[in-house]
Amino acid sequence: MTAPSESSAREPDEPAPDDGRVRTLERPEPATAAETIRWGLEAEALVTVFGRCTVEYEGRAASELGAGERHLLLKPDGGALVHTAEGQQPVNWQPPGCVHAVEPREGTLEVRSTRSTPAEELLVSFEETLHVGVFAMSEPDQLSIVGTEADLRERLLEEPSLLEPGFQPLAIERQTPAGAVDVFGEDRAGRTVIVELKRRRAGPDAVSQLRRYVDALERDLHTATDLRGILVAPSVTERAERLLAEHGLEFVALEPPRE
Amino acid sequence: MTAPSESSAREPDEPAPDDGRVRTLERPEPATAAETIRWGLEAEALVTVFGRCTVEYEGRAASELGAGERHLLLKPDGGALVHTAEGQQPVNWQPPGCVHAVEPREGTLEVRSTRSTPAEELLVSFEETLHVGVFAMSEPDQLSIVGTEADLRERLLEEPSLLEPGFQPLAIERQTPAGAVDVFGEDRAGRTVIVELKRRRAGPDAVSQLRRYVDALERDLHTATDLRGILVAPSVTERAERLLAEHGLEFVALEPPRE
DNA sequence: CCCTCCATATCGTCG
DNA sequence: CGACGATGTGGAGGG
CATH class of the missing domain: 3.40.1350.10 (Trna Endonuclease; Chain: A, domain 1)
Known part of the structure; x- marks a missing residue:
């Protein structure tokens, strides 16, 4: 991937500017990433994590996904979505209402989303955390749809x-x-x-x-x-x-x- | 949204570091955003745009969504997803196989995704572009699932x-x-x-x-x-x-x- | 909670 | 490309 223009240097863990609505980390250490993600979830923000990870799910069914670059979306309502390069549907997910737990663990960043009824758990383990984004969302606007x-x-x-x-x-x-x-x-x-x-x-x-x-x-x-x-x-x-x-x-x- | 630690200053449009796998823009001008998004799509990367936008869809049905902060995910396979703070499902979307067009227009950034059979178009107009992310994805890994x-x-x-x-x-x-x-x-x-x-x-x-x-x-x-x-x-x-x-x-x- | 049914369902497979 | 059925379907509405 070659950039279209010159890139400025910014050290890992150095946070991007915070205008009160967006906050990002580039290649953060797991502990730093965990701290920022927890803060974002606490603030009811939408949180994204991009990096190389494995994914495990157990609940209504069970699944495993080997290491690869994925985009994780954590929603303030407790939902989680793991997206790969392909497909409209997330490769793994957790419905709204889950509790997200974020922990640095043996050099990796673990994001765990759990719920009961039915008992389900999603575990995303980042062996490389390349980007963390925290985005302040507006109140939901009504979608009007015709043709139903x-x-x-x-x-x-x-x-x-x-x-x-x-x-x-x-x-x-x-x-x-x-x-x-x-x-x-x-x-x-x-x-x-x-x-x-x-x-x-x-x-x-x-x-x-x-x-x-x-x-x-x-x-x-x-x-x-x-x-x-x-x-x-x-x-x-x-x-x-x-x-x-x-x-x-x-x-x-x-x-x-x-x- | 109060940051957990001090933020460094970085001017708008100044790109974040590019390690070859991630490239981001903070509060870019529409023209700059469009250039980077096009470059990301060209490179088969996953592209995200966060900002205040309106969304219109017309195809199998038709919908309108007023202005608000949303997270747009553009996939290299031609899919598009618009996520709000709530819900597991995107509020608007376009299936894989679409063509994405990005244009600065009257101070806004317009992202248009179209396909035929059926004829469908999704238009996301950002009146404020707060973040652009370009993420290099790995080849798809097989998901193994049991309980089907x-x-x-x-x-x-x-x-x-x-x-x-x-x-x-x-x-x-x-x-x-x-x-x-x-x-x-x-x-x-x-x-x-x-x-x-x-x-x-x-x-x-x-x-x-x-x-x-x-x-x-x-x-x-x-x-x-x-x-x-x-x-x-x-x-x-x-x-x-x-x-x-x-x-x-x-x-x-x-x-x-x-x- | 469960039950029922719609959905821009999406996705895979088969003809 | 259309048809057909599975899906960790999700989501809404009602009891």
């Missing part, structure tokens, strides 16, 4: 004829012995209609889900003949389409709104 | 009597019109057995899946009476248990091995 299944449901409720002329929605999340139905209503002829919504192309799972609700409601209402199940999604896979036909279920193409 | 569904299957195949005395596995991933069956075999009486495995407590979804396979194979083999469907998992939920009973399916408790 809830948006698709709103679209259908605002314009029920998108399902078919004469459709009348009567309830959302109506309970059945098999779970809650997305949209429950009646068609023009007064027949009960059960709608299962999917925000994207639907597969066999979606059909099974719809089938469960229809079965449950047929048993519950003893009205086997006058019950329709309709899958609403942008499209269906071929196997899903066959499953729908086999069980007398229907499909209506509809996309979630984009605004 | 595959491990549970191996356990069952090595000791078929764990299902029941006399069980004989005949195939794994046997194809049916509804998909592949986890384990396919015969019981002591010569009846066909379909096994669906779950590494953790099983819910209604797992029962539906098993039911689909049993239905498909009954139609395919025309042997409605001599076909058994067995769900193998550490445990089942109450609703799943009722669904199993309703459809004449069975349950056997078994956990994935831990070593």
Whole structure:
């Protein structure tokens, strides 16, 4: 890795400038790193550690990862993420709510994150600590998102004829012995209609889900003949389409709104 | 945020030491930041940007996020992750395979990640760039993990009597019109057995899946009476248990091995 | 807590 | 590239 311009010299352990929101260490000694990381976690900051490390996990499953350069993210809510060069998902992690413990140990820096229910532990051992970053975070801002299944449901409720002329929605999340139905209503002829919504192309799972609700409601209402199940999604896979036909279920193409 | 020890002064834009594996910038100008980030991406390094920014996404859905301090991770494989103080998941992201573009623009630093199929774009606009990090990553190391569904299957195949005395596995991933069956075999009486495995407590979804396979194979083999469907998992939920009973399916408790 | 289900799910594998 | 199912799925909402 060749730098694009000249680098200034700064001794190991010498902290980078602290403007009150960022603090960094370059190649710190384990003891120095541990002190700064603990301080950052105490201050509810986001802490990063980059270096050569091994990772061990034990809990719902168990895993081992040999030595390599990794990027560790410690969140103020107790979450931990270990990222490698590849993949959107962290190679190892710990969910929010964990307790982070940082200890220098035999020349290495050990970061241990633990929780109970379920009992889980993540251990990241840095044999080389190349960078520590402490970043002051702002209060969380609300993410606004459109194009979800809830948006698709709103679209259908605002314009029920998108399902078919004469459709009348009567309830959302109506309970059945098999779970809650997305949209429950009646068609023009007064027949009960059960709608299962999917925000994207639907597969066999979606059909099974719809089938469960229809079965449950047929048993519950003893009205086997006058019950329709309709899958609403942008499209269906071929196997899903066959499953729908086999069980007398229907499909209506509809996309979630984009605004 | 009060530092645990004295900070040295370093001017903005003055790069931190470059030992060939880490390079950082503190409070860089947008143009300087863009240059270093481009250089880092070019070098297949992992690049981080911390600062105050807004985030916009448009693609499979669409989202907006107001200004706040966030941590951006740009991966050499083309992935992007925007992390806030909270949550294990990034608040916004882009999967691997994207093209990252970095531009200074009207006093801000814009990072844009795009891909096609599906067409998606993520735009992170930093109104304040507080830190840039460039980290040289090692080649990926294999993660070894135990306790998966595959491990549970191996356990069952090595000791078929764990299902029941006399069980004989005949195939794994046997194809049916509804998909592949986890384990396919015969019981002591010569009846066909379909096994669906779950590494953790099983819910209604797992029962539906098993039911689909049993239905498909009954139609395919025309042997409605001599076909058994067995769900193998550490445990089942109450609703799943009722669904199993309703459809004449069975349950056997078994956990994935831990070593 | 458990249960249930959505997700810009992501990821691997297979056709 | 699409389909299909596993995931240490995570996260939200309800009981």
